[in-house]
Amino acid sequence: MEAKMGILDSLAGFIDNEGLAEAFAVKPDDPAKLRRPVVDGIRRTREQYAERNIGTARAAGRWWQVQNGVVAFTVKLTGGTLPLSGSTTNHIPEAMFAAFLDKFEQAVTAGELDAALKAFQEDRAKAPNAGNAPRSKSHGGGERHPSNDREDWDSLTWAQRQKVNALYREGRNPDGSRIAEVGYKPDAAF
Incomplete structure (x- = not known):
C-alpha cells in the first residue's frame, strides 16, 4: 500500500491548479x-x-x-x-x-x-x-447567442444568420420553437 501512495504522491508534481487553471480558462x-x-x-x-x-x-x-x-x-x-x-x-x-x-x-x-x-x-x-445600441445586437464573447453557440455559424449565409437572429430576439430557436418551453437549442435546424 505504501507503493501506491508513493506513486500517487508523485502525481502532484504534474499538477498546477493555479497557473494552468488560468491558462485553461483563457x-x-x-x-x-x-x-x-x-x-x-x-x-x-x-x-x-x-x-x-x-x-x-x-x-x-x-x-x-x-x-x-x-x-x-x-x-x-x-x-x-x-x-x-x-x-x-x-x-x-x-x-x-x-x-x-x-x-x-x-x-x-x-x-x-x-x-x-x-x-x-x-x-x-x-x-x-450608452443606451445607443439595441440590446439584441450586443452578443459579444461569452454571452449566450447563436453566433457564439451555433456550430455551423460560419457556414451560414447572411440571410440565414439574419433569420436565426430574428428568431432569437423573439425568444425562439432556429426551428421556431419557443426557448422558454423547450430550452435553448442554437443548433436546431431551420
Whole structure:
C-alpha cells in the first residue's frame, strides 16, 4: 500500500491548479470570428452595389454612398466604425470600387487588419453601453447567442444568420420553437 501512495504522491508534481487553471480558462483568439463581421459586410456591400439603381445611391445602414462618380465608404460594425487609412470614411472612384472591395477582402482574410480588429473589439468591450445600441445586437464573447453557440455559424449565409437572429430576439430557436418551453437549442435546424 505504501507503493501506491508513493506513486500517487508523485502525481502532484504534474499538477498546477493555479497557473494552468488560468491558462485553461483563457479563450484563444479566433481570427475567423474576428474577421467575420468585416468579410460579411464586404460581401453584402458587393451585392448591394451590384444591384444598385440610380435612385438607391444612399440608404441607411449601408457601408457606401455614391455621388458625383465617387463612393464614400465607411466600415460600420456593431459599436462603431473601423477606420481605414486613418479615416472612418474613405472616398474611392466609382469605377474602381469593385476592385477596391476585392483587395479589401483579400487584406482582411490575409489577416492584415487583425490588429486593428482586435483593438476595435477591445475598445468596444471596455466602452460602457450608452443606451445607443439595441440590446439584441450586443452578443459579444461569452454571452449566450447563436453566433457564439451555433456550430455551423460560419457556414451560414447572411440571410440565414439574419433569420436565426430574428428568431432569437423573439425568444425562439432556429426551428421556431419557443426557448422558454423547450430550452435553448442554437443548433436546431431551420
